[in-house]
Amino acid sequence: MKQIVLRAPGGLDNLALEDVAPPAEPGAGYITVRLRASSLNYHDYRVCAVEGALPDGRIPMADGAGVVEAVGPGVTAFAPGDNVVSVFFPDWQTGDDRPFNFSTTPGDGRDGYAREAVTLPASWFTHAPEGWSHEEAATITTAGLTAWRALVVDAGIKAGDVVAVLGTGGVSIYALQLAKAMGATVIATSSSDAKLERLTALGADHVINYRTTPEWGAEMQRLTDGRGVDIVVEVGGPATLAQSIVAGRPGAHIALIGVLTGRAGEVPTAALMAKQQRLQGLIVGSRQHQLDFVRGLNALNLRPVIDRSFALADLAEAFRYQESGTHFGKICLTI
C-alpha cells in the first residue's frame, strides 16, 4: 500500500510517497480501516513545514476517514463496511483528564493517516456522520470538533447568542455553520471582500473586513447596539485577542483556539477582568465529545465546506495551496 512519510529534517520538500506492506490482521480490540480521505489543518501544515518538528519517517495527518475492512475479536462497536473517522486524542476517551500537548496525536507524536490502511484500536475511531462522504467526514476530527467544543461544550451556545468567527479557515467556517444551525446570530470577518460575500451566502448575518476595519471589535459592538457578542471563536491569537475582548459583551466567552498571528503576545488583562469575560483555552476534544458531535451532526442539516481535494501523492502541493491562504473552508486529501 502507499503512504506518505516526512523525511528529516522536515519541510514540505521532504514529504515522500512510499510503498509498504499492508497492515496486519486486527487482533483483539483492533480494527482494520481502509482510509479514503484526510483533511488539512493548520497544525498538520506547521509540523510538516517547520524543520525538526517531526522525527524522520513520521506519517503526517491527524484526520482520517474510511471504511472498516475487518474487526478483531471482542469488537462490538463496529462491523465491516462501517464508515468511520479518527479521533484527535486516542488516549483521551472521556472525562476531564485533558492532554496538554500533541505527543499522543496522530500525525504529530505518533503516525497519522496519510496512508491507505491502518490496523489500530477500535477506540481510536468513531462512526462517521450518516450519509457524509469520506472527505466530509475527515473534516470532523480536528476542525469540526474544535468548533463544536468551543461553542457547545465550553461556551454552552443557545439560540439568540451572537457569535464572532474570525477569518475563513476550517475551524471558523465550521463555527459559522454550527452557530447558525443552533439559532445564533453570526458576525464573521475576513481579509478578502470576495470571501465576505461567500460568508454572507453561507448565512453570516454581518461581515467585516479585518484589514480595512482593524478596529473590528468596536464594529462588532456597533452591530450589536453596544451590547457586544456572547462568544468569540478566537483563532488569531496575540494580534486578534485585544479586539476579541473589545467585541465581547461583559461576561462573554472567548474560546482561545488559534495561533495564526503568533504564539505569544500582550493580553489586555485589565479589560478582560473589567468585562468579567471568560478566556478558555482548548485543544480539540475527547472521543466522547466526538461521539456527541456526530450525534449532533446527524440531527442538523449541515455539510462542511470543502474548498478543494488533492490526491494523497500531492500532499505537498495541498499544503502549498493552504499556505497561500486562498482557501475557504476545508482542503481535503482523497486517498
Ligand SMILES: NC(=O)c1ccc[n+]([C@@H]2O[C@H](COP(=O)([O-])OP(=O)(O)OC[C@H]3O[C@@H](n4cnc5c(N)ncnc54)[C@H](OP(=O)(O)O)[C@@H]3O)[C@@H](O)[C@H]2O)c1
Ligand atoms: N486549539 C485547537 O484545538 C485547534 C484546532 C484546530 C485549529 N487550531 C488553530 O486555529 C487556527 C485556525 O486553524 P484552521 O485549520 O482553521 O486554519 P486555516 O484553515 O489554515 O485558516 C486560515 C485562515 O485564517 C484566517 N486568518 C489568518 N490571519 C488572520 C487574522 N489575523 N485574523 C483573522 N483571520 C485570520 C485567514 O482567513 P481570510 O483569508 O478570510 O482572511 C486564513 O484563510 C490555527 O492557528 C490552528 O492552529 C486550533
